[in-house]
Amino acid sequence: MLEVAIIGASGYTGGELLRFLDVHGEVEVVAATSRQYADTPIRKVHPHLHDLDLKFTDKSPSDLDVDMVFTATPHGASMSIVPQLVEKGVKVVDLSGDYRFDDIGIYEKWYGLKHEQPLDAVYGLPEMYREEIKKANLVANPGCYPTGAILAGIPLVKEGLADILIADSKSGVSGAGIKPTPATHYPNISDNIVPYAVTTHRHMPEIQEKLGKFGDVRVSFTPHLVPVIRGIITTLHSFPNREVSSEEIMELYKKQYHDEAFVRVLDAGEIPRLSSVRGSNFCHVGCFEIDENGRLVVVTAIDNLVKGASGAAVANMNLMCGFPETMSLEGCGLHP
Structure with a gap:
């Protein structure tokens, strides 16, 4: 069983990650971090996840002993978190913009931030880079x-x-x-x-x-x-x-x-x-x-x-970890 953590799990993308991972047959979410909601049951913040028996934690990234981490953190915050995870050998899907660009200068111009810790990452759009994602340790989820x-x-x-x-x-x-x-x-x-x-x-x-x-x-x-x-x-x-x-x-x-x-x-x-x-x-x-x-x-x-954030991140995790790309993501839309 793949042990997974979500850093910044109290937002909408964190809730969607938890929704898809809860029904994933090969994954166990062992940590969902939130400083604001530490020790609060997840269902109190994400009421649709009422049966998820897990509480938010305030664990630091260095204390996470897991196989895979999703960083659902703001632009600028991920660059202070991701490098230490990658250095530990943890696979990471980053949902911020910090690692999406080939040219760091473009990132710094458009995000108004100095990029302190650039790393090589694969852009996480499977329709472009599926084979590269399969071999990656760091995937930058698209906007x-x-x-x-x-x-x-x-x-x-x-x-x-x-x-x-x-x-x-x-x-x-x-x-x-x-x-x-x-x-x-x-x-x-x-x-x-x-x-x-x-x-x-x-x-x-x-x-x-x-x-x-x-x-x-x-x-x-x-x-x-x-x-x-x-x-x-x-x-x-x-x-x-x-x-x-x-x-x-x-x-x-x-x-x-x-x-x-x-x-x-x-x-x-x-x-x-x-x-x-x-x-x-x-x-x-x-x-x-x-x-x-x-x-x-x-x-x-x-x-x-989903396709614009958390669903794509789960598809990337599936590819990185050798699972079927569609695992836990097969459901169709909710019309009307």
Whole structure:
């Protein structure tokens, strides 16, 4: 049995990790850390996990004697935790942005932090780096927005069809984390759609860097906060450099994702829905419509807390530890 710890387990991503790991046949969660809730039963913070007989602990990372650790910690905090775990020989999936970039200078520019302890990590998007993840000791879990945008863009960039992509993403409020803020206060977000960090969101360079592995591309990205709890819809706009049909684009995506366990390519004209992926580790890709000006529109839907965070982290753990990638993640979405 693989012994696992979650550092920072009281947030939404921590709760989702616990939800999936509780039904994983090869894993035992032996520590879930939280300074704020030390010695508090997990069900008091995550009420849906009522039968999970475990309390939060305030153990330091150096005191964790486990095989695998998920660091569900804020950007900047992981870099002070992860190196000591890796040095001990513990496998780590980091859910922060601290180890996602090949170029530390890009991280420091966009996150406004000095990276004190850079390490080699594998970017944890199995659709890109499955074989590398299997051999990794440190995996950097992708950001939620980049997951939907990258999966939308790979076939176009790989095929050389588009060198400029515009990603317009709309996220549920849970993406802002468990701590309330003025932006997520119910009267401020209900009945509203709020663009933010319109040209400066730190996920833009992540999308750019990863799609750049498939070809020369420039990415523009704008996120929006919408009054739903879960999910990200990404609408990707491009102008293909040759004449294509919706059916041709659909077949291109089906070819790219034919063997992917967690990507479902819809028929041309079919639009992904947030409810279809809610609670699941699936990404739905669809639309593939082209307007009279030659603009191609591709749409993806993911659950930001699952495929965009904790579900992806569990899939990465499965790959790193030799389990089936889909283990404990097979459930479909919760529509309606």
